Amino acid sequence: MDLPLVFTALMGISILAYVVLDGYDLGVGMLMPAAERNEQDMMVASIGPFWDANETWLVLGIGLLLVAFPAAHGVVLGALYLPVAAMLVGLMLRGVAFELRIKAEGWHRELWNWLFWAGSTLAAFAQGLMLGRYITGFHGGAGYWLFSLVVGASLCGGYVLLGATWLVLRTEGALQAKAIAWARWGLLWVALGVALVSLGTPLASETVRAKWFSYPRILYLSLLPLATLAAWFWIWLSLRKSDWKPFAGAVAIYVLAFGGLTYSLFPYVVMDRLTIWDAAAHPSALKFVLVGTLIVLPFILGYTAYAYRVFRGKVTGGGPYAAPK
Amino acid sequence: MDEALVLARVQFGLNIGFHILFPSITIGLAWLLVVFRVRYERTHDPAWLGTYRLWVKVFALSFAMGVVSGVVMSFQFGTNWPGYMNKVGNIAGPLLAYEVLTAFFLEATFLGVMLFGMNRVPGWMHVTSAIVVAIGTTVSAFWILALNSWMQTPAGHTTDGDAIIAGSWWAVIFNPSFPYRLAHMLLASGLTAAFLVAGLSAWRLLKAPGDAAAHKTLRFGTHLAAVLIPLQIFAGDLHGLNTLEHQPAKIAAMEALWNTEKGAPLVLFAIPNEDQKRNDFALTLPKAASLILTHQLEGEVKGLNEFDDRPAVTPPFIAFRVMVGIGMLMLLLSWLGTWRLRKGPAPRWLLWSFAAFTFSGWAAVLAGWLVTETGRQPWLVTGILRTADALGDASGALLGASLTAYVLTYAVLLLAYMVTITHLAGKGS
Numbered sequence: 001m002d003l004p005l006v007f008t009a010l011m012g013i014s015i016l017a018y019v020v021l022d023g024y025d026l027g028v029g030m031l032m033p034a035a036e037r038n039e040q041d042m043m044v045a046s047i048g049p050f051w052d053a054n055e056t057w058l059v060l061g062i063g064l065l066l067v068a069f070p071a072a073h074g075v076v077l078g079a080l081y082l083p084v085a086a087m088l089v090g091l092m093l094r095g096v097a098f099e100l101r102i103k104a105e106g107w108h109r110e111l112w113n114w115l116f117w118a119g120s121t122l123a124a125f126a127q128g129l130m131l132g133r134y135i136t137g138f139h140g141g142a143g144y145w146l147f148s149l150v151v152g153a154s155l156c157g158g159y160v161l162l163g164a165t166w167l168v169l170r171t172e173g174a175l176q177a178k179a180i181a182w183a184r185w186g187l188l189w190v191a192l193g194v195a196l197v198s199l200g201t202p203l204a205s206e207t208v209r210a211k212w213f214s215y216p217r218i219l220y221l222s223l224l225p226l227a228t229l230a231a232w233f234w235i236w237l238s239l240r241k242s243d244w245k246p247f248a249g250a251v252a253i254y255v256l257a258f259g260g261l262t263y264s265l266f267p268y269v270v271m272d273r274l275t276i277w278d279a280a281a282h283p284s285a286l287k288f289v290l291v292g293t294l295i296v297l298p299f300i301l302g303y304t305a306y307a308y309r310v311f312r313g314k315v316t317g318g319g320p321y322a323a324p325k
Numbered sequence: 326m327d328e329a330l331v332l333a334r335v336q337f338g339l340n341i342g343f344h345i346l347f348p349s350i351t352i353g354l355a356w357l358l359v360v361f362r363v364r365y366e367r368t369h370d371p372a373w374l375g376t377y378r379l380w381v382k383v384f385a386l387s388f389a390m391g392v393v394s395g396v397v398m399s400f401q402f403g404t405n406w407p408g409y410m411n412k413v414g415n416i417a418g419p420l421l422a423y424e425v426l427t428a429f430f431l432e433a434t435f436l437g438v439m440l441f442g443m444n445r446v447p448g449w450m451h452v453t454s455a456i457v458v459a460i461g462t463t464v465s466a467f468w469i470l471a472l473n474s475w476m477q478t479p480a481g482h483t484t485d486g487d488a489i490i491a492g493s494w495w496a497v498i499f500n501p502s503f504p505y506r507l508a509h510m511l512l513a514s515g516l517t518a519a520f521l522v523a524g525l526s527a528w529r530l531l532k533a534p535g536d537a538a539a540h541k542t543l544r545f546g547t548h549l550a551a552v553l554i555p556l557q558i559f560a561g562d563l564h565g566l567n568t569l570e571h572q573p574a575k576i577a578a579m580e581a582l583w584n585t586e587k588g589a590p591l592v593l594f595a596i597p598n599e600d601q602k603r604n605d606f607a608l609t610l611p612k613a614a615s616l617i618l619t620h621q622l623e624g625e626v627k628g629l630n631e632f633d634d635r636p637a638v639t640p641p642f643i644a645f646r647v648m649v650g651i652g653m654l655m656l657l658l659s660w661l662g663t664w665r666l667r668k669g670p671a672p673r674w675l676l677w678s679f680a681a682f683t684f685s686g687w688a689a690v691l692a693g694w695l696v697t698e699t700g701r702q703p704w705l706v707t708g709i710l711r712t713a714d715a716l717g718d719a720s721g722a723l724l725g726a727s728l729t730a731y732v733l734t735y736a737v738l739l740l741a742y743m744v745t746i747t748h749l750a751g752k753g754s
Contacts, residue, residue, distance in 0.1 A: 049437030070414030074407025
C-alpha cells in the first residue's frame with residue numbers, strides 16, 4: 001500500500017474539513033460588527049456548541065503533516081513563521097473572546113466583541129496568506145507577496161460567504177434577511193477573489209502553468225471552473241428560496257477549489273522541492289497511526305453527526321447556557 | 326548559548342508553561358463536574374445544579390484557553406524545533422496523533438453537549454457527556470505524558486538506517502518514568518482543581534456567608550485536597566527514586582550535589598555557584614540526602630562531577646524547593662481546614678487562607694515542570710538529541726518580534742481569565 005498517498009488523502013480531508021467547519025464560524029465572527037446586539041448573541045449561539053470541535057480539525061491536519069511528513073513540517077512551518085504566529089494570536093483572541101463576551105457586561109462586552117471580530121479576521125487573513133505563500137513555494141519578491149495578500153483577502157471573502165450562508169441555515173426573521181444580503185456580498189467578493197487567484201496562480205508558478213495548460217488535460221480541467229460557476233449561480237438563485245441550499249453551494253465551492261488546488265500541487269508537499277514520498281515518515285510510524293485512524297475516525301464522524309443532530313434547527317433567543325426545561 | 330537558541334527556548338517554554346496551566350485545571354475539574362452533575366441527577370437539589378452550572382462555566386473557559394494555547398504548541402514544534410521532528414518524528418508524531426484522535430475530538434464535541442445540551446438531551450445522556458469529557462481529558466494526559474516521559478527516559482526504540490523508529494510501541498509508551506510521571510501529573514491536576522474550587526468558594530463565602538452551594542464546594546475541595554496531598558507526596562517520592570535510577574544528573578542538580586559522596590547532606594537552601602562548582606550560603610542537613618534518595622544514612626549519591634552532560638544547577642534546584650514548599654503548605658492548609666470545618670462554619674481567617682491559595686496548584690505545577698524540563702538539559706531527548714541541535718533557522722529578530730506578540734497576548738488572556746473566574750465565583754453563578 002502506498003502509505004504516503006493514503007496520508008496525503010487523510011491530511012487533505014482534515015484540512016478541507018477544517019476550512020469548511022472553522023470557516024463558517026470564523027465567517028460568523030467576521031460578520032459580527034454588521035449585526036445588532038441581540039443578533040450578535042444569536043450568531044454566537046449558532047456556533048457555540050461546535051467551534052471547539054471545528055478547531056480540532058486544524059490540530060489533526062497539522063498533526064498529520066507532522067506525523068506523516070516530518071521533513072516537510074519543519075520546512076513549511078519555518079517558512080510560514082510570521083503568518084502562523086499571526087493566525088495563532090488571532091485564534092487565541094477569538095476563542096477566549098468567545099467565552100468571555102458571554103460573561104462580560106457593559107464596555108467589557110464591547111471590547112470582547114471587538115476582539116472576537118478582530119481575532120477572526122486576523123486568523124482568516126493569515127490562513128489565506130499562508131496558502132498563498134505555500135502555493136508559490138515560499139519565494140521572496142514583491143509579486144509573490146502581492147499574490148499571497150490577494151489569496152488572504154479572497155479567503156476572508158470565502159469565510160464571509162460560508163458564515164453568511166450558515167446563518168441563513170440556522171436563523172430566521174430579520175437576522176436571516178440580513179444574512180442573505182451578507183451572502184450576496186460574500187458571493188461577489190468570492191467571485192472576484194477566485195478569478196484573481198485563478199489568474200495569478202499559473203503566473204506565480206511554472207509548475208502549475210505546465211499542469212493546467214496541456215492538451216487534452218485542459219478539457220477535463222475546465223470542468224472545475226464550470227462547476228464552480230454553476231455552484232455560484234445556484235447559491236445566488238436559491239438565497240431567498242431555501243435555507244440549506246446556499247450553505248451546501250458554498251461548501252461545494254470549497255470542495256471544488258480544494259480539488260483544483262490538490263491537482264495543482266500534487267505530488268509536492270513543499271512546492272517544487274519535496275514530494276510526499278521524499279518527506280514521508282518511516283513506514284512503521286505511518287502504519288501505527290493508520291490503524292488508530294481507521295478505528296477512531298468512524299467514531300469521530302459518528303459523534304460529530306450526533307452533536308449536529310442534537311443542535312439542529314433554528315437558533316432561538318435563549319442564548320448559551322440556557323436553563324434546563 | 327546563542328541568542329536564537331535562548332529566544333526559541335524562552336518562547337517555547339513560555340507557551341508550554343502557559344498551556345499547562347489550563348489542562349492542570351481541566352483534567353481534575355472535569356471529574357469534579359461529573360461528581361456535581363451526578364449528585365444533582367440523584368438529589369435534584371438546586372444547590373448542586375447551581376454548583377454544576379457555575380463550575381461548568383469555569384471549565385469551558387479553561388478548556389478554551391487550553392485549546393487555543395494547545396493549537397499554538399502543535400505549530401511551535403515545527404516553527405521552533407524542526408530538528409525534533411526530523412530526528413524523532415517517527416515516535417513523537419504518532420503519540421501526538423493518537424492524542425488528537427482519541428481525546429481531542431471526544432472532549433471538544435461532548436463539551437458542546439455538556440455546555441449547551443442540558444435541555445436538548447435526556448438527563449442520562451447529559452451525565453454521560455460529562456463522563457466522556459472527563460475520560461477525554463485524562464486520555465489526553467496519558468498520551469502527552471507518554472511522549473514527555475519518552476523524551477526523559479527513552480525506551481523501546483531502534484534504528485533503521487539513519488531513522489529512529491519504534492521497535493516496540495508498548496515499550497515506547499510504558500517507558501521507565503511514564504507511570505510515575507503520569508500519576509504525579511494526574512494528582513497535581515486533582516490538587517490544582519481542588520484548591521481552585523476551595524479557594525473560589527472561600528472567596529464567595531467572604532462576600533456571601535450564607536451561600537449553601539459555596540459551603541458544599543468549600544468542604545468538597547478541602548477534603549479532596551486533604552486526601553490527595555499525602556498521595557502526591559508518596560507518588561513524588563517514587564518519581565524521585567525513579568529519576569535517580571534513570572537520570573542521576575538531574576537529581577544531582579536538583580539537590581545541588583557537586584561531588585559524589587557517601588552520607589551526602591541535604592542542601593535545604595543555597596545559592597549554587599556555577600563558576601566555582603560549589604554552593605554559597607548553604608544550609609544543610611547532614612546525611613539527609615543519602616537517607617531520602619537511598620534510604621540509607623551512608624548511601625552513595627552521585628554528584629555533578631560524574632557527568633559530562635549535565636544541566637545548569639540553579640533552575641532545577643530553586644524550582645524543586647518552590648514545588649516542595651508549596652506542597653507542604655498545601656498539606657498544612659488542607660488538613661487544618663478539614664479539622665476546622667468539622668467544628669462548623671469556616672472563620673474568616675480560614676476563608677482568606679483558602680482564597681490566597683486559589684492558584685497555588687498552578688505555582689506548584691509550573692515549578693515541577695521547570696524541575697523536570699530544565700533538569701533534562703542539555704538534552705531534548707535524553708542521549709539522542711540535544712536541544713541546540715533541534716533549533717530551526719528563524720532569526721533572533723523574528724523570534725524576538727513574535728515573542729513580544731505572544732507575551733502580550735498571554736498577559737492579556739491570563740489576566741482576563743483570572744479576573745473572569747474570580748468574578749463568576751464572587752457572584753456565585
